[in-house]
Amino acid sequence: MTTNGNMKNIYLYARFERLWHWLQTLLIIILLLTGFEVNGAFTLFGFGTAVEVHNFVGLTWLIAFAFFVFWIFTTGEWRQYVPTTRKMLSVVRYYMYGIFRGEAHPVPKRKEAKHNPLQRIVYLILAAILLPVQMVSGFLYWGYNSWSEWGLSWLSLQVVALVHTAGAFAILSFIVVHVYMITTGHTLFAHTRAMITGWEEVADEESVGDWEYKTKAA
């Protein structure tokens, strides 16, 4: 497998998608910093400020996420998150072996297929499980004083808090890997540039399988 030398720019990430991505980045960074302070890992803003900021930013994220959900369903982008096993092994093989040999990515990005099989499953778990769990547990944590009014007196703050903490570790760990993975484009900053401008430089069409498109190419 060799790289086709013909690179071309494609518009991969829509304006809203990029706004969403970077807004979420900012919110998550603030949430992690303030959240781990409340957890007792370190002192940065002061406990009281950390709690206030965390609550505000957390609720902001909840609202922003609603817009994301709306967007992903109205645009049909949700199809990019449908998991598949096809080419999964070759992607895994690529990151474990091929990348060191300078091989081309087995599943290059396309407008209609911007996630490789590994990304599909990771982003699905992230967007459909991890982030919602974090938001629900966070919202419950925030609403602790209203639990009896909400009929949730049976809930344990400890369980909610520990789920929320575990989620935070998972997200932090995702960020570590994610930040590293975006340097694996054909240049170190190719993917970062794409998420800022929307334009990604990719190899030409041939290497994309028909099955990967969310709609069949006309």
Next chain:
Amino acid sequence: MKNTERKHPLLKYIVLLACWMMLMPPIVSAAKSKADQAPGRSMAQQATKSKKLWRTTDHSKHEILQKNFKSGEELTQACISCHSEAEKQFHKTIHWTWLADPSDKEREYGKAGNSLNNFCISTNKTVDTGCLACHPGWGTSKESPVNCLVCHSQKSMNFDEAMTDIQGFLAEGDEESKEMALEIQAELRDAAQDIGLPARKNCGSCHFYGGGGDGVKHGDLDTSLAKPSKTLDVHMGVDGQDFNCTRCHTTTLHNISGRVYTRPAATHRKSLVEDDLTTKITCESCHTAQPHKGGDKMNAHTDKVACQSCHIAEFARVNPTKMSWDWAQSGKLKDGKKYKTKDEFGKYDYMSIKGRMKWAKNVQPEYLWYNGVIKSVTAKDKIDPAGVVQVSRPVGDREDPNSRIYPFKVHRGKQPYDKVNQTLLMPLLSGKLGYWNTLDWNEALTVGQESLGLPFSGEFDFVETTYVFPITHMVAPKDKSLSCTECHSKTDSRLANLKGFYMPGRDGSRLLNYAGWGVVLASLMGVLIHALGRIFSRGNGRNKIDKE
């Protein structure tokens, strides 16, 4: 490579602006709220706005008070000649009866009953006349008339002593003695003509000295509150609101609001907003249950944390208070004589007649669940001498919706108990047969128990005890209240001893934290190794292959 047109070069700035705007509201509101007042503060200021009392009488103009009084009885009758119901009312109050509930013949809580503590232990049902100096009658007899002046005269003097002197001089009969008597009578007359609501020094003449000396008992109630600064007590400070005790301890028919043994100071949490005739005994009476600024997390604490817990960070901030008293150490002699030694505060830390005592200043309270009721052991109750006996303890727990975390002074003692009957013992202390004179436990305990009509087997030992005082005075200005991390902290949390609930910042799972940071670290190591692999294998690979 053709770089297709960037359609919106301004976009990233718009994104940044949007992020920034989302963060603005809390910053703006924080700045704005400096100008706004917390609602609880505004409420309280309204509730206490008018300080002027309107008086319709001037006691110095009353004919009946122009006399040279010859007895306490005569003076009290003068008061009653106008205030016809006052004495009858007062006779029914605990200030007079020294019984929490005179109809309760079984337990008889109160100084004149079976209650005891771990200080001077008991008044032996007022047989120990040394204690009666604080009983608000003339002289040391409970049958004597009420001394209205103790609480109502704005002049400070020892009324009992003055009356004894007057009567002594009058009995002697000579001109010089009569002169002396007249002098004291004039002083007493002035005191009887200068009448008002009880001031801090009136209440303080007994309550500052609970336990037999300044600051012995309470820790939040001592002579430093006679003329406190605002820093010591934000309400009573003479440089601030200058509240008298009765500003909060409001009164009906001479019944002064406040906790009485097992009976809470207030049975309901309600403010003047909800009930304009409620007492002002609780913080919430004036400040309401949601006193902090809207959206302030502190308002979400008021269901479980008493105001005092955060707003009285330390008690005994000016004068020291007694923290422990070991009666078992008493009775030692130096050169065959009783002796005493002083500590760094100039307070006695050893007295042959009392034992070893510890004093402390700026004390951090202990925090316990409390619903307003204090349960206490009486002289009749069986104890378990195997452990520390809680002579008094707050009632409440986390599951009780009326309980809140409340600050306490816990006084630790070691005091005599009956090894056979398993009860705490009440020795007689003052007087000829009292322990302070004889240093003979057996005799003092025998006489003491007799005075109560309770048995004493003759076999006694000492047991460790605790006694609690809810801390509620010495409320500090708001900038001196506790910061979050005094409690929300893994180390040194003030609430470290309160178990059974999850508290952010204090609690968490060590296992989860180790596992969590482990996963994060593993991810970091993983990508580092991968990155090194990329650097050392073929650079960024692709270019090299392209060249092949």
